[in-house]
Amino acid sequence: MTQYDVIILGAGAAGLMSAIEAGKRGRSVLVIDHAKKIGEKIRISGGGRCNFTNIHTHANKFISKNPNFVKSALSQYTADDFVDLVKKHKIAFHEKKLGQLFCDDSAQQIIDMLLLECEKAKVTILKDTKITNVGMQEKQYFVEYNLKKYFCHSLIVATGGLSIPKIGASKFGYDLAEQFGMNIIEPLPALVPLTFTEKLLNMCKELSGLSVEAAVSFKKTLFEEGMLFTHRGLSGPSILQISSYWILGEKIKINLAPKxxxxxxxxxxxxxxxxxxxxxxxxxxxxxxxxxxxCKEQGVSGHICELSNKVLQQLSDSINAWTVNPTGSEGYRTAEVTLGGVDTNEISSKTMMSLKYPGLFFIGEVMDVTGHLGGYNFQWAWSSGYVAGQYA
Ligand SMILES: Cc1cc2nc3c(=O)[nH]c(=O)nc-3n(C[C@H](O)[C@H](O)[C@H](O)COP(=O)(O)OP(=O)(O)OC[C@H]3O[C@@H](n4cnc5c(N)ncnc54)[C@H](O)[C@@H]3O)c2cc1C
Structure with a gap:
């Protein structure tokens, strides 16, 4: 078969969701992925338990140059809708904290659920397949692999961002968008540990493994969650969250005892x-x-009565308002997501279809939509995938 109604590039969270929805509408659907295994990112997510959504999903949990863009899709397919699907498949789950829902058992259950739904919707999935060309011919889109062209009326790009290249991330989606003359907001690693100069790094190494509840802020954005010292720098939820906002060359503030x-x-x-x-x-x-x-770093020792209020104030500031200057991040090797991507100003927020090219859709992380840590990125994949599946 070389003609499909819908071809989806990328069998990740967003791609599979759109395939299920388009298939349920009776569309013939082909999903193509270059990875040897389907759903690897889902499998490693949430420490192997997949934080599959967040009950507090709201547009203000997403970063995009176009902050209102997510609203329509998030309302068309909500966190409750995905929870209903999880319940239908009898997958046990729990709220860990802050509205984050995790599988009790294993992320593999989410992959199995999606694959079962794809099967029911008669979706064809090809893995380990190298796409060699994509284009338009006689008012249809075509995708070329194994020296053959496959045609479709709707082409959905769901190839994700650049995080974790070793499990299949590629810039394919950005290149494809550029091929169609679309704008790309500069991609950057996000939800990523931060690195520091040697002096602070040595301190992190000595404290490696220690975690505290910290309030970490950059300009007006603040996250109060766990922070972890590691042998490579600072990590933990509060650092990952602020990394999505931090700008290279600028400082962040850490309150090591916010209460x-x-x-x-x-x-x-x-x-x-x-x-x-x-x-x-x-x-x-x-x-x-x-x-x-x-105390050692501040050069403070001895009985507390021997220390002036000025010294106590300085010591207090180094705890309540510690200012650090990250030199960078660990990059895409460990980043959970990619900031930036296909400019949402060129896409309909209601359908996920390109405003210039009817039938060309972008969904999931390949777009300039990045969620906070806590299940929001998967919810964006489900919501945008669902929406594209209704219109493709
Ligand atoms: C370690 C880790 C843990 C995470 N944990 C969570 C979590 O618990 N909760 C949460 O909400 N988010 C989490 N995320 C983020 C979440 O996994 C992503 O935001 C989400 O998977 C994005 O879905 P997607 O379908 O857009 O892209 P992806 O899931 O990345 O899927 C893209 C697919 O496209 C394929 N592809 C790429 N290039 C090509 C190409 N050239 N040809 C063919 N196929 C291609 C890839 O192989 C992949 O299968 C985590 C991310 C990481 C890295």
């Missing part, structure tokens, strides 16, 4: 326990290793 006013606690300690060692005072608020490290 405590350190200066006032230290003043109290000075008044009530004047002979207490400063490291012990700080260790009552922060993990001991971190407290010792900060």
């Amino acid at each position: 405590a006013n350190i200066f006032s606690l230290l003043q109290n300690a000075k008044a009530n326990y004047p002979t207490q060692d400063i490291q012990s005072s700080v260790s009552e608020i922060l993990p001991k290793r971190l407290a010792q490290m900060i």
Whole structure:
């Protein structure tokens, strides 16, 4: 068969969802992926348990040059809709925190569910297939592989972003959009650990494995979640979240004890326990290793009564308002998502179809839509995939 109603490029979360929906409408659907295994990113997601959606899904959890773009798709297919599908397949799940829904067992259940739905909708899936050309001919789109052309009325591009190249990420979708003269918002790694100069890196190495609840901010954006010291720099949810907003060359602010006013606690300690060692005072608020490290870095030691308020203020600032200057990020090797992508100003928010090229759709991460950490990126894949599946 060389003629299909719909050809979908990329069998990830968004591609499979659009295939199911188009197939359910009776369209003949072919999905093509170059990876040897289908759904690898789903399999490794959420630590192997797939944080498949978030019950607090809202447009304000997404970053895009066009912030209203996501609204229509998110309302056409909501987090509840995906939860209903998960329940229909009797997949047990739980809310971990902050509205994040995870499988109790394994992310593989989500892949199996999607593949079963594809089978029911009579979708053909080709894996390990190299696409050599895509174009238009006689008012149809064509996709070439194995030296043969396959034609369709609707072409859905669902090839994702650049994160984790070793499991199949490629810039294919961006190149294809450019081939059709579409604009690309510069892609950048996001939801990614940040790296630092040698001095701070050494401190991170010494504290490697230690985590604290921290409020991490860049300009007016703030996330209060876990932060992790690693042997490569800083990571953990609050750092991953801020990495999507941080701009190279600028500083971020970290409050290592957001629930405590350190200066006032230290003043109290000075008044009530004047002979207490400063490291012990700080260790009552922060993990001991971190407290010792900060006191050492600030050159502060001895009884608390021997320290001036100015010194206590400086020490407090290094805890409540620690300013750090990241040198970069770990890049696409570990980034969970890619910022930027196909400019949404060129796509209908109602259908996901190109405004210039009828029948050409873009869905999922390949577009300039990036969710916060917590299940929002998959919800975008489901919602945009669902919508394209209704119109393709
Ligand atoms: C480690 C990790 C953990 C994550 N955990 C979560 C989580 O728990 N919750 C959450 O919401 N999000 C999570 N994400 C993000 C989420 O996985 C993505 O946002 C989502 O998978 C995007 O779906 P997509 O279908 O647009 O792209 P993808 O899932 O990346 O699918 C794109 C598909 O296109 C194929 N492809 C690429 N190039 C070509 C080509 N040239 N030819 C043919 N096929 C091609 C790829 O092989 C792939 O199968 C995580 C990401 C990573 C990396």
